[in-house]
Amino acid sequence: xxxRITPSALRNVVELPExxxxxVDAGLVRRALAFDRSAEHALxxxxxxxxxxxxxxxxxxxxxxxxxxxxxxxSAFGELATLREPERFRPWLARLxxxxxHRRFRKRRLLRALGLYRADPVDFSLLPARASVSPELAxxxxxxxxxxxxxxxxxxxxxxxxxxxxxxxxxxxxHAGCSLATIKRRIAAADETVRAHVTHEEVRDA
Amino acid sequence: MRRHKLPVPLEPLVDDRPPKRSxxxxxxxxxxxxxxxxxxxxxxxxxxxxxxxxxxxxxLHGLSTTQRRxxxxxxxxxxxxxxxxxxxxxxxxxxLSDGSRITVARGARIDVLETSxxxxxxxxxxxxxxxxxxxxxxxxxxxxxxxxTVEVVGTAFVxxxxxxxxxxxxxxGAVLVRGAGVPDGVQRxxxxxxxxxxSGPIATEPRVAASGPSVEAAPPPPHATHSRTxxxxxxxxxxxxxxxxxxxxxxxxxRARMRGAHREASEWLEQLVAREVDEARAAVASFTLGKxxxxxxxxxxxxxxxxxxxxxxxxxxPLAAEARARLALAHERSGERExxxxxxxxxxxxxxxxxxxxxxxxACDEEPAR
Numbered sequence: 001x002x003x004r005i006t007p008s009a010l011r012n013v014v015e016l017p018e019x020x021x022x023x024v025d026a027g028l029v030r031r032a033l034a035f036d037r038s039a040e041h042a043l044x045x046x047x048x049x050x051x052x053x054x055x056x057x058x059x060x061x062x063x064x065x066x067x068x069x070x071x072x073x074x075s076a077f078g079e080l081a082t083l084r085e086p087e088r089f090r091p092w093l094a095r096l097x098x099x100x101x102h103r104r105f106r107k108r109r110l111l112r113a114l115g116l117y118r119a120d121p122v123d124f125s126l127l128p129a130r131a132s133v134s135p136e137l138a139x140x141x142x143x144x145x146x147x148x149x150x151x152x153x154x155x156x157x158x159x160x161x162x163x164x165x166x167x168x169x170x171x172x173x174x175h176a177g178c179s180l181a182t183i184k185r186r187i188a189a190a191d192e193t194v195r196a197h198v199t200h201e202e203v204r205d206a
Numbered sequence: 207m208r209r210h211k212l213p214v215p216l217e218p219l220v221d222d223r224p225p226k227r228s229x230x231x232x233x234x235x236x237x238x239x240x241x242x243x244x245x246x247x248x249x250x251x252x253x254x255x256x257x258x259x260x261x262x263x264x265x266l267h268g269l270s271t272t273q274r275r276x277x278x279x280x281x282x283x284x285x286x287x288x289x290x291x292x293x294x295x296x297x298x299x300x301x302l303s304d305g306s307r308i309t310v311a312r313g314a315r316i317d318v319l320e321t322s323x324x325x326x327x328x329x330x331x332x333x334x335x336x337x338x339x340x341x342x343x344x345x346x347x348x349x350x351x352x353x354x355t356v357e358v359v360g361t362a363f364v365x366x367x368x369x370x371x372x373x374x375x376x377x378x379g380a381v382l383v384r385g386a387g388v389p390d391g392v393q394r395x396x397x398x399x400x401x402x403x404x405s406g407p408i409a410t411e412p413r414v415a416a417s418g419p420s421v422e423a424a425p426p427p428p429h430a431t432h433s434r435t436x437x438x439x440x441x442x443x444x445x446x447x448x449x450x451x452x453x454x455x456x457x458x459x460x461r462a463r464m465r466g467a468h469r470e471a472s473e474w475l476e477q478l479v480a481r482e483v484d485e486a487r488a489a490v491a492s493f494t495l496g497k498x499x500x501x502x503x504x505x506x507x508x509x510x511x512x513x514x515x516x517x518x519x520x521x522x523x524p525l526a527a528e529a530r531a532r533l534a535l536a537h538e539r540s541g542e543r544e545x546x547x548x549x550x551x552x553x554x555x556x557x558x559x560x561x562x563x564x565x566x567x568x569a570c571d572e573e574p575a576r
Contacts, residue, residue: 044232049224052231062225070231074238110253114260128221140212141219166215200212 021046022087029086032077040077047090048073051097053128057164058101058157060122060149068104072097098161098175105153122149127164144198151190158183159190163200278321279303279345290317305340319350334366341379353403357382363395373402452482459494468502479515489519493529500532506539531559538566547573 025046031039051072055065075096076089083092111117126145129138148156158176161167167175173183194200213219225231280286282301291298291308292315300308310316314333320326323344330351339347339361349356351367354374361379366372374383376395384392387403395401455478462471475495482488496512499505513533521529530553537546547570550563 041232044235045224045228048228048231049222052225052228053220053222057220066225066227066231070235070238073235077235077239107253110256114256127216127219129219130221133219137212137219141216144212144216163214164216164220166217198212200216201214 021090025089026086029080029083029089032080043076043089044073047093050090051093054094054165055097055101056123057126057148057160058098058153059104060126060153060156061120062123063120064104068100069097071100075100094165095175098157101157102175102177105157108153124149140198144194144200147194147197148190151193155186155190158186159194162187163194278323279306279326287318287321290315292316304343304345306343307338309336309338311335330365330367332367334364336362336364338362339379353387354383354385354401357384361397371402373400375400448481452478452487455481463498468498472498472503486520486522489516489521490525492516492519493521493525496529496532496536500536500539506536510536510540510542527553531563534566535562543569543573546570 025043028039028043028046032043048069052065052069055068055072056062059065059068072093076093079096083089085092108117124146125142126148127141128145129141133141148160151159154176158172161172161175162169169180169183169187172187173180176183176186280303282303284303287300287302291300291310293310293312296312298310300310302308308316311334314335315331316333316335317329317331318327319329324346325348326345327348328350330349335349337347337349337358339358341361347356347358349358349365351365351372354372356363356365356374358379358381361381362377363379363381364373364375364377366375374381374395376397376399378397380394380396382392382394383401385403388401393401455474459471459474459478462468462474472495475491475498479488479491479495482491492512493516496509496516498509499512500509510533513529513536516529517526517533530549534546534549534553537543537549546566550566550570
């Protein structure tokens with residue numbers, strides 16, 4: 001009699017590498033580099049939520065955020081061959097997205113200087129909580145989102161990249177194209193406003 | 207109310223579900239990729255265009271502001287410019303609204319042809335007029351005086367028209383003189399320079415202005431038959447006079463060469479070499495003389511002397527290499543094979559030059575070196 005071998009049964013006898021999200025990404029990147037459009041779509045599906053929400057946290061407007069996210073994916077698929085570590089696709093894509101966001105900040109500044117910028121209403125749901133988060137923390141996140149929406153672009157972006165996405169100060173400064181001192185000053189300014197409404201832990205760089 | 211402390215980074219707490227429009231976003235991404243959006247870098251292009259537009263707008267604004275602030279020229283007393291000025295008893299000075307001054311000598315006559323925010327156009331009918339034009343003013347001044355037109359923006363100069371004779375003398379700044387009788391149609395005169403010509407129809411050719419010692423110092427060319435219009439210094443120093451003479455000699459030599467009068471060009475250059483104090487320029491003149499003697503006048507022995515003189519002076523490279531090659535040819539054509547070979551053997555890459563030099567190299571190779 002031939003017994004059926006299930007994947008779980010097989011894993012018990014053959015040691016398979018664990019399919020971490022990074023390894024899945026790496027495999028998809030390799031397939032995308034071999035002109036597999038379905039792999040590109042799979043990468044998009046896996047990361048569009050994270051990237052769009054990242055852009056939304058930084059830009060404060062959903063339409064702008066979706067547009068920036070699209071541009072980030074377009075750049076990513078166009079420059080995929082330059083990605084040295086395919087398993088680091090997600091942080092690489094996030095960097096591209098942040099770059100697109102900062103380009104939009106510069107565009108806003110120029111339009112504002114020319115008197116041509118008309119700001120849309122800010123989206124207050126910048127930090128929607130996951131379903132698994134407790135109602136108390138979800139309420140705190142919503143409060144924090146409303147506070148962040150009142151900050152200026154550069155100040156909000158610096159704080160979000162540091163406290164929400166956990167970037168190092170040097171990375172935040174590099175993305176913003178300004179000095180470390182300026183970034184520290186912006187984060188401190190944002191933190192003063194934030195702490196008046198919510199309490200959070202300190203970020204410690206490893 | 208008790209506050210809950212938020213753990214950082216907050217990203218693990220934040221919902222990152224795909225947006226509702228993710229399917230439309232994917233279609234938009236595909237469309238952008240088909241259009242090559244990623245490589246176009248549209249925003250820098252738009253930004254550059256916006257910047258260029260801004261600069262243009264500022265320039266146009268500045269121009270219109272200047273025009274608004276610069277109405278037609280008037281007298282300093284705010285009276286309108288007279289249509290014509292003809293002082294009969296003594297000279298008359300007109301102070302203008304822009305700080306410029308026109309001094310019209312007794313007996314002179316000047317008419318205003320056009321006055322606007324951009325141009326002041328005058329016609330000098332006769333006599334002497336001094337113009338002291340405020341520098342960097344908004345108007346271009348144009349003075350028509352028969353065969354000559356003088357154009358200026360900011361300077362001081364005197365224009366004199368006596369019957370057929372017109373002279374322009376620049377005291378400060380620079381002017382352009384234009385006219386059919388002006389060499390090449392237009393000449394620039396700097397401070398201290400003077401230009402003279404005949405006025406009226408150009409059927410009569412302009413003549414040599416014989417007012418400065420620089421012109422008198424240069425003897426006439428043996429074969430010159432054409433008449434000339436020249437610029438001279440109003441108050442030349444000894445150095446100025448020499449410089450003017452040398453400049454004129456170069457000028458005459460160039461003109462003679464261009465019309466194929468090689469003998470005459472050679473004689474102008476001989477005079478120049480005899481006067482030139484600058485060793486490098488004298489060497490260049492000797493080199494040119496050598497070329498003329500070798501290529502045009504078929505005088506190889508004379509050419510060799512000129513090339514030797516050029517090489518003894520401060521002839522700049524690569525003219526020096528060219529002079530050595532031509533000296534070798536000059537010796538060869540003079541029958542001085544031994545001298546030619548001595549030079550050609552020390553000449554790097556001689557065999558790669560023209561055919562005559564290659565033949566010389568071969569001939570020298572066949573001859574035993576002494």
